[in-house]
Amino acid sequence: MTGVKIPGAKIPGAEILVRTLVANGVDTCFANPGTSELHALAAFDSMPGARCVPTLFEGVATGAADGYARMTDRPAATLLHLGPGLANGLANLHNARRACVPMVNIVGDHATWHRGVDAPLTSDVEGLAKPMSAWVRTVPDAASVAADTAEAIRAALTPPGGVSTLILPSDSSWDDTAAAEPVIVAPPAPAAPDTDALRAAADALRGGERVVVLLNGRATRAEGLALAGRIAAATGAKLYAHTGATRIERGAGRVTVERFPYPIDLGIAALAGAKHVVLIGSGEPVGFFGYPDKPSRLAPEGCRIHTVAPPGADALAALRWLVEAVGAAATPVPAQPLALPEPTTGALTADSVGQSLAALLPEGAIVVDEGISSSPMVYTACAGARPHDWLTITGGAIGIGMPLALGAAIACPDRKVVTVQADGSGMYTLQALWSQAREQADVVTIIFANRRYGILQWELGNLGFRDMGPNARNCTELGRPDLDWVALARGMGVEGGQATDAEGFNRLLTAAFARKGPFLIEAVI
Amino acid sequence: MTGVKIPGAKIPGAEILVRTLVANGVDTCFANPGTSELHALAAFDSMPGARCVPTLFEGVATGAADGYARMTDRPAATLLHLGPGLANGLANLHNARRACVPMVNIVGDHATWHRGVDAPLTSDVEGLAKPMSAWVRTVPDAASVAADTAEAIRAALTPPGGVSTLILPSDSSWDDTAAAEPVIVAPPAPAAPDTDALRAAADALRGGERVVVLLNGRATRAEGLALAGRIAAATGAKLYAHTGATRIERGAGRVTVERFPYPIDLGIAALAGAKHVVLIGSGEPVGFFGYPDKPSRLAPEGCRIHTVAPPGADALAALRWLVEAVGAAATPVPAQPLALPEPTTGALTADSVGQSLAALLPEGAIVVDEGISSSPMVYTACAGARPHDWLTITGGAIGIGMPLALGAAIACPDRKVVTVQADGSGMYTLQALWSQAREQADVVTIIFANRRYGILQWELGNLGFRDMGPNARNCTELGRPDLDWVALARGMGVEGGQATDAEGFNRLLTAAFARKGPFLIEAVI
Structure with missing residues (x-):
């Protein structure tokens, strides 16, 4: 047939x-x-x-x-x-x-x-x-x-x-x-932005009060961020990408944007004093979890929320309209200069891995970030790296990293994919490594082997539990026995190596970037 | 607290x-x-x-x-x-x-x-x-x-x-x-068997026509099978355990029962000529899947179905009543004699693994069977082994074997657990090996490494596909690269070894049975 x-x-x-x-x-x-x-x-x-x-x-x-x-x-x-x-x-x-x-x-x-x-x-x-x-x-x-x-x-x-x-x-x-003729579809265009909300947002941006702009969807691609960057430069508004932004185009030549913080206290602090939150491609800022005696909605009392472009509306049109409305048409794009750190030496930490990755990341790389407790350090470190895309866990369902990397590599066979992978989360879908080997997907997987569910131990403290009993310890520690990620990778036909210091990590990462095909680095942090 | x-x-x-x-x-x-x-x-x-x-x-x-x-x-x-x-x-x-x-x-x-x-x-x-x-x-x-x-x-x-x-x-x-008092519950007793159905079933069993008895639940434990065995001995009825029976107590001293076959043609053949099907703890015999031009219900036309004890009813009471009703009260239990084969030599196959397992299986072992295409050979081979329990995949959702073994080992720390595990199915929940290591669960995992989804390749033939195209081949073969199960186990802290012939398998199995704690054998068949 x-x-x-x-x-x-x-x-x-x-x-x-x-x-x-x-x-x-x-x-x-x-x-x-x-x-x-x-x-x-x-x-x-x-x-x-x-x-x-x-x-x-x-x-x-x-x-x-x-x-x-x-x-x-x-x-x-x-x-x-x-x-x-x-x-x-x-x-x-x-x-x-x-x-x-x-x-x-x-x-x-x-x-x-x-x-x-x-x-x-x-x-x-x-x-x-x-x-x-x-x-x-x-x-x-x-x-x-x-x-x-x-x-x-x-x-x-x-x-x-x-x-x-x-x-x-x-x-x-x-x-x-006999109904054998394929039906071809033409998907609808995105909805127009909300005009009233746009006007109110423009007033807010021009008004001198503190404005936070929360971005997601097309607004965190290079074009959207360039527009948002000009608005911020012209008005003093603070930009954030959504905590779980779908795709951020970043690095040298792009407009750098922080991600809205995951820890609830940092999220509340990020919005302190804000009189207006402008949403472009994003929902409003809410706590990732509910916590006793803390709010669900993180914007301070009296802060106005301007939903100019909800998900599904035309975020780029909204941004273009706002650029004009706030008089930023001539404002230069505040582009991130190339700022490559030196690869680090000495102890291996999430910070030093991030710094080495920033130094060595090839142009056009796709970084898949399920670093969880190690993620913020690596994201921050790579701000001035060669231009790259950043994909992260959007819904909090762990086990996305290595599968996401497989799909990105199949989609973009000419680009290097780097997975920044927490060890606990990685175990949910480790079978992805075999598919990476079968497809010879060009993916370098960096396992952050802290040998615990670090985020849960942090949350236990955040919730006021000072001493862990044996059950809490047993369920948040990944040791006894330690996972050997190099053996797991080899078991699925993916070559790899373990790094216990920065020099070893740099050697492995340099070698992995110099070749094609899947490779795994277990970074013991 | x-x-x-x-x-x-x-x-x-x-x-x-x-x-x-x-x-x-x-x-x-x-x-x-x-x-x-x-x-x-x-x-x-x-x-x-x-x-x-x-x-x-x-x-x-x-x-x-x-x-x-x-x-x-x-x-x-x-x-x-x-x-x-x-x-x-x-x-x-x-x-x-x-x-x-x-x-x-x-x-x-x-x-x-x-x-x-x-x-x-x-x-x-x-x-x-x-x-x-x-x-x-x-x-x-x-x-x-x-x-x-x-x-x-x-x-x-x-x-x-x-x-x-x-x-x-x-x-x-x-x-x-303040509502802090634990509430203690008393679960209800099983329902009484259906009296009319029992009478009709007894008539059928005494009537000389072909009767097939399908068993599950308590009816496949030792006591239930002893009763069912006497009924069969007295009447000539054919006993089957449900294809996915929850737990079968079997081996020397128990009544051996075949499992109703998974392949639809064998299922239809098993019921050929039957005038009555008696259900004790089991639903009626149906195709595992639907197939073009084959029936869903496998009993032949005109065959009567007697549901004497549906799941939730008292299967043992039903069996006891039937023993009396068919005059089997004095019939001896047709107990399986101990029949230990010699461990095999030469090429490693599902049959030879089954025979060696039967020879070496310790008394009181719990066999967890997710062998899929290798399962029937191993089940048959172990009929005369030392007394043991047999747990299998009940609902067809693959990835149950190694987790089920973990739970059985936690429940019965003094009994040896053996997992008969197909390689394809094993990959769905291989993380169970780490929990086995953490808990030092006494589980020997035998991986049947045929390096394909054997059941799917068999079903492709069954459905009339003679030649596999590249997509069908890619999605039913597990090689390119081969999985290395010994490395996967080591990566989760479980010791193991690979066997490529029967002698090597016997050595590994003997060693695994001589020690406590988890061990994995990759049997390349």
């Missing part, structure tokens, strides 16, 4: 699925199929240019599709096995939902006539999909595959981008139908 | 949670907490005898709780982090649901007053829990913790046993309340 349709010929639903995906530019599928998806899997071989990237765990597939979408602004597909397979992918779908990226999950299900007998793998697939999807539909029959697949893609591409889950009973896959 | 209550004193909800669990015998918790569960975690240190077993991935926690419950008939708790943490545990909850085991999941959530601001980790936790739980409730406040926890335990222990999910907003955890 090829993708050429013979007029009037009947073909199986599975082939129409793949034709429709490819006709709409969805040619990459991160896959972990089972028996009920075998017709769909085989159909990828009926269509030239359609590519399945194998994964050994579904959370790798969904996280990789997120990384692919962040770098291309196009959806990848996933191929998942019934309810349990989808369930394994849900944590990273949660992150994708918070990242507002387009994605098309294809989830197999039993044949429609087989569901009623409650076979062992039967479950409520729609019920599982809904909490983490913007759009869910079960295809009723083969004749509906083309239209439903197209609708899934359209929904995924509707601004700001969302997770579509298309449930494909296996008879919809294997039955033949 | 200790577990002693001062009358009238207010204590935090988290401590009442743990008191209520322990007061009802739920003293073991497989945990992977986050910030919103830290009060609950710390509360385990306020109660003597309460034990948290740390896991590095939630599917390990839920699978281990399943294994614990299968061996003790009591629930373990799990401690999971909001929606995404629960999501990661859902695949093995699906298996637990199909196993009908008692389990109490404690899932943290944001403080009730923090949910409205849609913080990054907010999701529909109840919506995620419902598809895989028999009982779900969100605790509204600290005053409700004792009663709601007790109700969760009662629901879990209601025959046949089920998954309870108690969602605990963090303010319910940290707020103080």
Whole structure:
């Protein structure tokens, strides 16, 4: 079979699925199929240019599709096995939902006539999909595959981008139908910014009171940040990227932006004295968690929130309008100069790793940041590095780093990907390393081996627990035995090395950047 | 704090949670907490005898709780982090649901007053829990913790046993309340068997037509099988355990029972000519999947189904009644004689591994079987081994083996646990090996390294796909690179060795059985 349709010929639903995906530019599928998806899997071989990237765990597939979408602004597909397979992918779908990226999950299900007998793998697939999807539909029959697949893609591409889950009973896959013409979709444009909110925000920016601008979506790409930077330079407003910004283009030549802090006290402090918060592509600043006797909404009392461009609205149009309105049209972009630190020496810490990474990071690199407690130091250190992209965990569901890196590397095979990975979080989806090896993905993984859930130990203190009992200690320490990440990587066919001081780390990182393909560095900090 | 209550004193909800669990015998918790569960975690240190077993991935926690419950008939708790943490545990909850085991999941959530601001980790936790739980409730406040926890335990222990999910907003955890008395529950007894169905089944068993008896639940323990064996001996009925039977007590001195076959054609053949199917603790025989032009219900046309004891009814009472009714009261139990094969030599295959395992298996061992395509050979080979228990994947959600073994080992520290683990399935929850190392669980893991999803390649043929294209090949082969399971185990602190022939396998298995603690053997077949 090829993708050429013979007029009037009947073909199986599975082939129409793949034709429709490819006709709409969805040619990459991160896959972990089972028996009920075998017709769909085989159909990828009926269509030239359609590519399945194998994964050994579904959370790798969904996280990789997120990384692919962040770098291309196009959806990848996933191929998942019934309810349990989808369930394994849900944590990273949660992150994708918070990242507002387009994605098309294809989830197999039993044949429609087989569901009623409650076979062992039967479950409520729609019920599982809904909490983490913007759009869910079960295809009723083969004749509906083309239209439903197209609708899934359209929904995924509707601004700001969302997770579509298309449930494909296996008879919809294997039955033949004459409804074999792929349906091509044209996704809608982003909504216009809110004019009243824009006017009020412009007044605030010109008014001399403290204004904080919170950015996400297109506003944290280079073009958006250049506009925001000019507004800030002209008005004195303080810019922040959202704590879990989807993608930040940064480094030399870009406008540097801090991320809004994760610790609640720092978040409250960041907004102290603010009379106005302007939201462009971002929701309002709220606590990552609720804490006793602390607020959920972090802006001070009396502070006005100006939602000029919620997610899905045209953030760049909003920024351009504000540049004009605040008289910043002639203001130069406050571009970050190249500022490469020397690689460090001596003890290995999150700071020294960050500094060495900043020194050595190649131009055009994609940094995937699931550093958790080590993340702020590395982000700060890389501000003046060669221009790069920064992707981070958006929804707080840990286990996104190495899958996200896989997807980014598949999307951008000519760019170096660097994963800044906490050891505890890395263990959730370590299977991604095998897919990186299989695909020879150009990814350098830096494991921050502090051998504990550092963030939880910090939060225990934050919550007032001074002494850990044995259960608290057992559940927040990763030692006894220590994880050996070099052995784990080798077990999945990825070469690596361990660094216990800065010199060793620099040697390994230099070597890793000088070659192509996956490499892992366990940085014992 | 200790577990002693001062009358009238207010204590935090988290401590009442743990008191209520322990007061009802739920003293073991497989945990992977986050910030919103830290009060609950710390509360385990306020109660003597309460034990948290740390896991590095939630599917390990839920699978281990399943294994614990299968061996003790009591629930373990799990401690999971909001929606995404629960999501990661859902695949093995699906298996637990199909196993009908008692389990109490404690899932943290944001403080009730923090949910409205849609913080990054907010999701529909109840919506995620419902598809895989028999009982779900969100605790509204600290005053409700004792009663709601007790109700969760009662629901879990209601025959046949089920998954309870108690969602605990963090303010319910940290707020103080005077409602601090643990509530003790008395779970209901199993329902009586269906008298009419029993009479009809007895008539069928005495009637001389072909009768197949399908067993699960208590009917596949030693006592149930002894009764069923006498019925079969007296009447000529054919016994099968359910394909995914929860726990089979077998080996020398027990009544050997085949498992109903997974391949649909073999399942149909197993029922050919049957005029009656008698269900004791089991649902009716259905296809594991639906296939084109094959039935969902496997019993032949005109065959009568007698549901004498559905899951939750008293299977042993049903069997005892039938023994009397068919006149088997004096029939000797057809006990399996001890029949130890010689350990094999030469090439390593699933058959030879099974034979060597049967030869060396210590008395009282617990075999955890996620061998998938290698499983039938090993199950058959061990029929005459020393007495042992057999636990298998119940719901088809792969990734249960090594977690189930962890839980069984925690439940039965004086018994050797052997995991018969397919390599593809093992990759879903390999993090269980670290918990096995941390707990020094007495588990020998045998990896069947056939380096492919063998069952999928078999199903591709079964579905009529003769030639695999590159995508189908890429997604069903596990090589390029091969997984190195000995390195993976070492990376998590578990010693191991690779065997490529039977002699090497026998040496490793003998050594592993001679010591305590976790050990892994990669059997390249």
